[in-house]
Amino acid sequence: MSRFRIHPQLLVDCHVLGRLKHCHVLLHKNALVPWFILVPETGVTELLEVPAPLREQIMGECAAVAAFIKRRFHSTKINLAALGNLVPQLHLHVIGRSDNDACWPRPVWGNLDTDKSYITVELEAIREDLQQNVKSQE
Amino acid sequence: MSRFRIHPQLLVDCHVLGRLKHCHVLLHKNALVPWFILVPETGVTELLEVPAPLREQIMGECAAVAAFIKRRFHSTKINLAALGNLVPQLHLHVIGRSDNDACWPRPVWGNLDTDKSYITVELEAIREDLQQNVKSQE
Numbered sequence: 001m002s003r004f005r006i007h008p009q010l011l012v013d014c015h016v017l018g019r020l021k022h023c024h025v026l027l028h029k030n031a032l033v034p035w036f037i038l039v040p041e042t043g044v045t046e047l048l049e050v051p052a053p054l055r056e057q058i059m060g061e062c063a064a065v066a067a068f069i070k071r072r073f074h075s076t077k078i079n080l081a082a083l084g085n086l087v088p089q090l091h092l093h094v095i096g097r098s099d100n101d102a103c104w105p106r107p108v109w110g111n112l113d114t115d116k117s118y119i120t121v122e123l124e125a126i127r128e129d130l131q132q133n134v135k136s137q138e
Numbered sequence: 139m140s141r142f143r144i145h146p147q148l149l150v151d152c153h154v155l156g157r158l159k160h161c162h163v164l165l166h167k168n169a170l171v172p173w174f175i176l177v178p179e180t181g182v183t184e185l186l187e188v189p190a191p192l193r194e195q196i197m198g199e200c201a202a203v204a205a206f207i208k209r210r211f212h213s214t215k216i217n218l219a220a221l222g223n224l225v226p227q228l229h230l231h232v233i234g235r236s237d238n239d240a241c242w243p244r245p246v247w248g249n250l251d252t253d254k255s256y257i258t259v260e261l262e263a264i265r266e267d268l269q270q271n272v273k274s275q276e
Binding site: 046047048049052055056059060062063066067077078079080081082083084085086094097104105106107109110111 | 184185186187190193194197198200201204205215216217218219220221222223224232235242243244245247248249
């Protein structure tokens with residue numbers, strides 16, 4: 001049984017959508033932009049210190065989620081980041097951006113002045129679409 | 139002969155330090171934080187759309203630069219990001235962070251209120267250290 005736990009701050013900020021082979025897939029509660037967060041099941045805190053084979057699997061899962069975001073939300077750009085200044089547990093931001101979004105072209109952190117919530121039916125539709133169509137590569 | 143050109147905005151913002159096998163290594167001119175930018179020689183604009191074998195080589199070069207940053211600048215954290223909202227050419231931010239730096243814990247983009255320049259001797263020492271000690275993995 002996995003003893004891995006998602007950091008409590010991420011659980012406050014995000015909806016948990018499911019998991020791929022290596023990463024839990026979260027969706028930031030602010031629906032102004034499609035802001036996904038992948039949490040790999042590893043104790044390593046720096047993406048660039050994850051051993052290369054696992055790192056590439058994690059990147060593959062980010063790529064699958066990025067393609068999903070572009071398809072479902074018509075995002076024209078993906079912002080990818082591993083920051084971790086506030087939450088030390090390794091997590092990757094995979095964010096769909098478009099030139100008409102709420103804070104384009106600025107990064108999302110600190111620049112979304114308002115909050116918008118997902119309605120339940122929308123959240124469930126995203127979850128189902130993700131679970132049906134996003135798979136880890138073997 | 140390579141026809142690849144680094145985006146002019148990156149050349150305005152950064153010092154060019156050299157190149158690894160796949161990436162040109164730039165250093166942001168603002169010395170408040172050790173802010174490296176790697177520019178892979180590819181026409182793909184999204185890191186997550188780069189074919190996996192090349193992507194992992196690029197990530198390996200980022201990892202080598204991150205280790206260099208931690209050693210030389212005593213950074214305790216690395217912020218890694220591929221944004222590209224302003225400069226479309228693929229470039230990866232590899233930024234050394236510490237809990238006493240100029241904008242901790244906020245991300246650097248838009249949060250560095252002042253500028254500090256590298257003095258020439260310091261810049262040359264960084265360049266030499268990088269060229270001597272950071273290698274691409276084969």
